[in-house]
Amino acid sequence: MVDALCKAGRVEEAVDLVHDMGFRGCPPTSFIYSVLVHTYGVEKRIEDAVATFLEMERNGIKPDVAVYNALITAFCKVNRFQNAFRVIEDMESKGISPNSRTCNIILNSLISIEEYDEAYKIRDGFESVEVHGKETVCPTMHTFSVLINGLCEKGEVSRACVLLEDMIEKGIRPPGSTFGKLRQLLLKEGREDVLEFLVEKMKNLIEEPLWD
Structure with missing residues (x-):
């Protein structure tokens, strides 16, 4: 009621x-x-x-x-x-203990006001936590993707790459649109070596092409 x-x-x-x-x-x-x-x-x-x-x-x-x-x-x-x-x-x-929702409330709120730097700094302050006996990865795919896209918009490609690598290491497969945007920027900057490194890291997560 x-x-x-x-x-x-x-x-x-x-x-x-x-x-x-x-x-x-x-x-x-x-x-x-x-x-x-x-x-x-x-x-x-x-x-x-x-x-x-x-x-x-x-x-x-x-x-x-x-x-x-x-x-x-x-x-x-x-x-x-x-x-x-x-x-x-x-x-x-x-x-x-804070849960994955706690983490995403903070990060998504910072992202919503385009405080990407602050969100980037505090992301490591949240570790994986257990919910109902299962480990829950924090941030979630959505939060990672929004933060990576925001950094790409600001031209902070290196930071975006660090986040993508962190995302992969946590076993989270990035959406094709997120990886595609970062891929284009890396190619534009002539950083094929970094792109190749990230693709290699993702091989175990890839089930289908990450870009068209």
Whole structure:
């Protein structure tokens, strides 16, 4: 019900419902709080998002990674990345590991405002993490591709090559469009040796041509 109200834009009604749940001896779950924090974040109501998170902790409900990700998203929506990183530090101090979504929230937010340099610098700050017992590679193919394409647009071909190599080593096959763009730039710069090196690295990942 809370989720439906938030999706319908009836946030205040959702908040009243959550408070009623508490009065009736049926405390809201971490999922319900994550919905509220996420909704406030989407609406860029950062103070409300933080207040809801703190209320959750006061009520003795331990936030999970979904709630933390919702709060991180809220800060990223208004480009308050230092606050987002402090949230990550807080969750780690409480024994909650960031997941692949945490990583992509940060990187995609930086990429969306064309902060490619910052995204490039912090990408190694996120390591592969386990989700439901399985290792999840972070960043994902989409994040890698957007970052590589952005660096290509800026003419930073060498950095794009480093990212592509990193992508390959993580076992992620680059989309044909991404590799094709980088290939054209390498050929234009006369760096056939680098192109040959990357193609060799990709041989185990290739099932079909990477470009037309």
